Amino acid sequence: MEEKEVIVVCNLSKYYELTTFKQSFFRSLVSRKEKFKALNDVSFKINRNEIVGITGPNGSGKTTLLKILAGIIPYDEGTIKIKGKITALLSSGLGFHKDLTGYDNILIYAKSLGIPTKVIRENIHKILEFSEIGKFLYEPIKRYSSGMLDRLSFSVVQFINSEIVLFDEVFSFSDVSFQNKINNYIKEFSKNKTIIIVTHKLNVLINLCDRVIVLYKGNKIADDIPLYALNTYYKHINLNLYDNFQYKCPEINFDPPFNFNGFKVFKCYIVECLSNGEEVRKQNSIFSNQFYLCIVSEILTTNAELSIGYIIMDSMNNRLTLFYLDTSTIKIKYNEKTTVKAKLNSKIFSNGLFKIQPFIVNLVSGKFIFLDSEIFFVINSEEKKLSDVVYFPFNLNVEWSV
Amino acid sequence: MRVNEKNILNILLSKEFWLLSLIFAYRELKIKFAQTRLHYFWVILPPIMGFVITTFFFGRLFKISKDIEYYNIYAYLGMMTWYYISYLFLYSSTSLIQNQDIIQKSNVYRLVFPMAKVFMGLIDLFCWIFGAFVISFIYGIKINFGIFTLVYTIPLHIITGLTFGLIILLFSVKYRDIYQIVPYIISIIMIVTPIFYHPYMIPEYLRIFLHLNPIAGVIELYRSAFLDGTYPIKNFTLSFIILILLFIVVLLIFHKKEKQIAEYV
Missing domain, CATH: 2.70.50.60 (abc- transporter (atp binding component) like domain)
Structure with missing residues (x-):
């Protein structure tokens, strides 16, 4: 592992057990399940202070990869070396309970991300300013709109102090202006952090990321600067299209x-x-x-x-x-x-x-x-x-x- | 505290683990009393109901109540112990399923969730114990130095409940069949444990099984702390030793299985 590398993944593979057909009760007691390869021989390196985007079609193993990096699920083959503390934001507003107030939820959420409660208490004005929640902070979040929830949960990101941060589709509900705010924020944030973003959004991948890794059915098909990586990705998808239109007359x-x-x-x-x-x-x-x-x-x-x-x-x-x-x-x-x-x-x-x-x-x-x-x-x-x-x-x- | 930690002692000795458990307990507490007018005031309800039941129902109806001096506080202490243990039995075993979404998407150390239930239950337990002092005061029972045994009785009480809860939890990570029989296990244990009756009422030849029951031991510990002339505690020494060893083994197994939990829960 070189000095500047913070994550080194080598030949990583991950299997899931699958029930591929409808089983009768008795057969389900004895039969073995089929194995499904969610990640197949994936290798890559990530350097310090880099913003890396991971993209690919649905079910290509992006979230599985992040979960393995965060240590949430085990992997079957390969090696992973990580230097530094990882914080994973795999879904926005994780563990938010509808009956609790915005303030309580944010306190618990921050704590589960490893941010001390004291920091949140002292900087509550910063959260209010960032999330634009205003006087709704002490209301149960069941009265919030989904955009407000997204903004509230993203507002604690600024207090994360670990070296590596993983984001999984955290930009989903927010409106255009807040997305812009998030983008600027992540740019600012990445000055002393390594960031991995899983997203389908082209503008995030092109404007924000230094490098894009493309996964396709568990395989890594590209690892390049954004435009080149996306180029490979679209060509890969279009391969199927060419086959379909081979015999069609225009x-x-x-x-x-x-x-x-x-x-x-x-x-x-x-x-x-x-x-x-x-x-x-x-x-x-x-x-x-x-x-x-x-x-x-x-x-x-x-x-x-x-x-x-x-x-x-x-x-x-x-x-x-x-x-x-x-x-x-x-x-x-x-x-x-x-x-x-x-x-x-x-x-x-x-x-x-x-x-x-x-x-x-x-x-x-x-x-x-x-x-x-x-x-x-x-x-x-x-x-x-x-x-x-x-x-x-x-x-x-x-x-x-x- | 994160799942990747190699040594379980590092986790148990870290401040972060206990703070996380406390914040999740705070979450449970907030959820439990959400949208109530009286809010936290409701925590005093279980001990009051315990007192009412033991004094006015069991105290009047049961024949044994005449053999035991201060039967109501005697039964109250049994009920108090049982209340907390059954709480841990039921809720710490299901705590992972309850927090499924958090477990699947966050690397918070998994032991935090059963531990949050321990703290949550402790609030009730302290109300019950406070209630025991109040009742003792009302009935004029003199509290002597025996009360200091609470220092180790309460941890033992927690360990008993948590061990049972974690055993159920470990058996149900992949297949949840065991939850189907949990209610029956709880009612059987409730019957064989002298909660509302005196251990002497169990025939001599069956008492060896009683001595292996750590819940009975915890109940007797509480009773000896508040009342005089109860069943001798030293009979339960073996069961306590087994219990603590079992607790350590269960913790180690939990730590080993911990990484797979997110895949199955």
């Missing part, structure tokens, strides 16, 4: 045509535009981002007020951007089946799954009518891009043609 057909006030949509699909202007129809939904993407729609319109547009969403259905055909600058022929193309530079997309939802817009009233179908496409390029974490295609430069 096309939707409307039969009968989608009709709205004389605006008909027959078909929407994506083609790849090569650098020499050639258009390639793909048999699957996977595109590289060397070329241009062209969204093609076949429409027939009799109404001059209506036009077509698209919304681009990410895999979580977050709307990223929208654009529509402005018929005042680009004229389309009425009463005739027309093919409308929108060309996008696919370099703006990060790796991952995207969805395109077509809509019809009334250019006069600004009203939208969404078509309930989506076109999926997956961008899969080999190069490692930082933007994989934050999906934001800025300066969307769309070339429309009819």
Whole structure:
């Protein structure tokens, strides 16, 4: 163990016993349970005064790891070396009782974290100031809102005097301004402490942590500076997506045509535009981002007020951007089946799954009518891009043609 | 005090362990009297009820009450001992389940929770003992030097209850079947222990079992502290020695099993 290292974990494994199927009473008396590997050969080192984030999908073993580090549960294989005292905040307001007053609860909670009662009594004004509880302090906490409880329980953190502090999703209920306060606070707090944070929140991981460890089904898949680690994490998740979209064609057909006030949509699909202007129809939904993407729609319109547009969403259905055909600058022929193309530079997309939802817009009233179908496409390029974490295609430069 | 501590003596001798136990006892106390008008005033209720029951019910109804001088205080002391022991029996054994959420997510030393119950019960016990002094005063019983035996009687009393509670607790960490029979164990012990009757009423050949019962020993210790001419204490010496050894063994087993508790509770 080197001088600056405070936690060294080597080949750590942890098993849980599982009942994987419904057992009859008699069989349950004799049968042995299946073993489930919650952590598999995890190794890492943490240095002094570092803020390390741990993330990963649900059930990937993050909390198990923290519990083992805190010494709450035993582990089966491997070694752990820890230098210094650990305080674990695995859930906010642990042991709070609904019938007790905020003051009593905070006193007991602080004591169970190893903070002397005297410190709390003397610094109660600091707690009041930090938690913004005000005159509710001597009320039973059953009258508190969940945000107030969160703030109250977080307010004792400032008195923790151990060298290593573990946080597990302590940011859940608080509002934006208090979260900001917590973030600033942890930054301040970390000057002489080592901090490990388990969270799903991107902004915490990116802005607060020096390093991020990603767990996936009990394995450590990344241990890097935040953006690179998250990049690996999202690629890992997307691997499954690629398999699903391998055989899907990026096309939707409307039969009968989608009709709205004389605006008909027959078909929407994506083609790849090569650098020499050639258009390639793909048999699957996977595109590289060397070329241009062209969204093609076949429409027939009799109404001059209506036009077509698209919304681009990410895999979580977050709307990223929208654009529509402005018929005042680009004229389309009425009463005739027309093919409308929108060309996008696919370099703006990060790796991952995207969805395109077509809509019809009334250019006069600004009203939208969404078509309930989506076109999926997956961008899969080999190069490692930082933007994989934050999906934001800025300066969307769309070339429309009819 | 944290779970990783290697040596149990370090824990028992640390100030933090006792302060933590006290703060959890404070929590129990606050919860017990939450939303009551009279608040802590209710702690005087059990001794008063004990006095009423022993004086006006048992004292009038039982035939034996005429054989024993000051029967009501005699039975009151038995009831007092039993009250605390059954409290520890029931509550220290379930204290871990009661504090499940804390145990699963915090590394507070687990012995704190049964210990909190000990302190919680002590408040009642001291009220009972104070009540015993008051009743002695009312009935004009002279209190002599025997009262100083309370110095070791009370710790012995605590150890008796805690040992029984911890045994049940250790047997129920993984499987809780034992809780199904705890009420029956308690009522059997209550019958075989001379709480409301005199040990001399047990036939001679069965008295060896009585002498192995440390609860009976504690009751007799209290009685000898307040009254004269009771059952000889030296008969219980063996049971006290066994009890203390058992207590140490139980503590060591608890310390060894302690790390697994969070997984099963």
